[in-house]
């Protein structure tokens with residue numbers, strides 16, 4: 001069953017048409033990787049799907065909840081983790097999560113401790129964010145995204161800058177998350193991550209999806225294939 005549907009989305013930055021007839025569906029329980037050359041529009045699409053950027057045409061929905069028609073309900077169903085998360089450095093993790101919960105109007109006992117321990121930050125929850133490493137900031141950003149119990153997590157380059165234990169933690173965490181009937185959408189330039197971590201990938205070119213691939217483990221020359229698709233659509 002499709003959890004996320006992007007239908008014929010178009011987006012221009014002034015004269016420049018970044019997305020033009022972009023359509024994409026992500027199934028329940030799936031980790032979907034979005035690939036494409038620099039400047040293809042991956043981050044733009046992620047921001048549109050996350051409800052952070054307006055678009056000129058088309059529609060986006062999670063199951064039957066429409067981004068345009070029911071923005072607040074829609075945004076609770078989605079958790080966005082940017083590559084460089086914006087955090088308040090002079091708050092502690094617990095204070096930051098309390099602040100974000102307040103913005104959503106959430107006051108659920110145990111929720112903050114739950115998300116902190118999910119990302120294994122409970123022990124450092126009372127230290128200032130400014131003292132955190134890149135990986136810890138990413139984990140905190142995920143914890144914040146989990147506060148609304150979203151059905152889809154959207155992550156821009158999620159494994160960049162992680163040490164091997166943190167990268168493994170992140171992959172295991174996301175695999176468990178989709179097993180519970182949720183979905184994950186990631187962008188990555190690392191084709192090994194795309195092939196061995198994602199269930200399916202889509203390649204963007206000329207503002208739309210030019211190819212989707214599944215059963216990724218079966219490809220002997222995945223890298224060559226992806227590069228040739230990108231070059232053909234450049």
Ligand SMILES: Nc1ncnc2c1ncn2[C@@H]1O[C@H](COP(=O)(O)OP(=O)(O)OP(=O)(O)O)[C@@H](O)[C@H]1O
Pocket residue numbers: 013018036037038039040041042043044045
């Ligand atoms: N706010 C903006 N105003 C004008 N142009 C923008 C803006 N944001 C992005 N662009 C342009 O839109 C195009 C797509 O950018 P985007 O960041 O979505 O690409 P990307 O596929 O994520 O690239 P990368 O792989 O390099 O991260 C680029 O040409 C970029 O310069």
